[in-house]
Amino acid sequence: MFPGTGAQHARMAAGLYGREPVFTDAVDAVLDPLGRAGRAARADWLTREPAPPLDADVRAAPLLFAVDYAMGRLVESWGVRPAAYLGHSMGECVAAVLAGVFSLSDAVMLLWERVRAQRAVPPGGMLAVAAGAAELAAYLGDGVVVGAVNAPRHTVLSGPERALRAVERRLASDGRTSRRLATRTPYHSPALDPVARKTEVLLRTVGLHPPALPLYSAYLARPVRPEDALSTEFWAAQPTAPVLFRPTLERLLGDGDRMLVEAGPGRSLTVLARGHRAVRSGHSAVLSTLPARSLGPEEDRRAVRAARERLAAEGLLGGEPGHSGVLPVDLSVP
Structure with a gap:
């Protein structure tokens, strides 16, 4: 499972860079093609005081994509053979690369062009609310929409800044718990329609392929079919x-x-999956590969070692028999 916007945090997985060759090469494969922007993002990632902060798209987008992709490559380098991929928001694009729908170079180019196009989008944000989507119908409007449905009582609202702040105040006055996500962009809302239109034009210039392995789409709530994978409209929207x-x-x-493996920063998808009855009953399991937050380089490496040991104990390394492995692409997800 690959997390999306909101999962990023300062120095996420930085303890692996320069120590895990597969991880390091994969991060560089994402950031190097971006030239000066990629070098600046890497420098901010590896410092203790990033500027601009990681809620800025020019840093959050390439770094989150790079860490998700590098963690996916690292886990697969152990011999894990995924039965399927699942991504949350941007994480779905990472999943699509690993499933063979996009080339990495095309995906990075599209990612950066989206970041550039988003500069024209009015300021906004995303708000995680401890409530079901149906309960929040009265708070919608004025550009504020449901941006993500993560759990029975975990919904993300998205919209322009002024309207979202008004909703945030109303929720507080009504006694509802909410939390702003680390983004200044109203992802998964109509505010990004101009970005979608520009992206569709770019998508017509890249190669698209049916997934080589099952790819579950969090936009379709089902596996991606060949016709979906080849649709520029699907990816642009x-x-x-x-x-x-x-x-x-x-x-x-x-x-x-399934054995669900969260390959990316934080443990937001792990937390969401643990609440599912299949995991609570023990029929399926979930495993994170990184700490919930930055705790230092050694903790990054310890978490990766522990994840590998767990997968080995389950018989999932090197094609050994065992549960089907699942590597899934916004709370720290939206």
């Missing part, structure tokens, strides 16, 4: 469409017992 993570997880776990 993702910044504006709601993330249906919970329904997609339902479908994924309904299709069979």
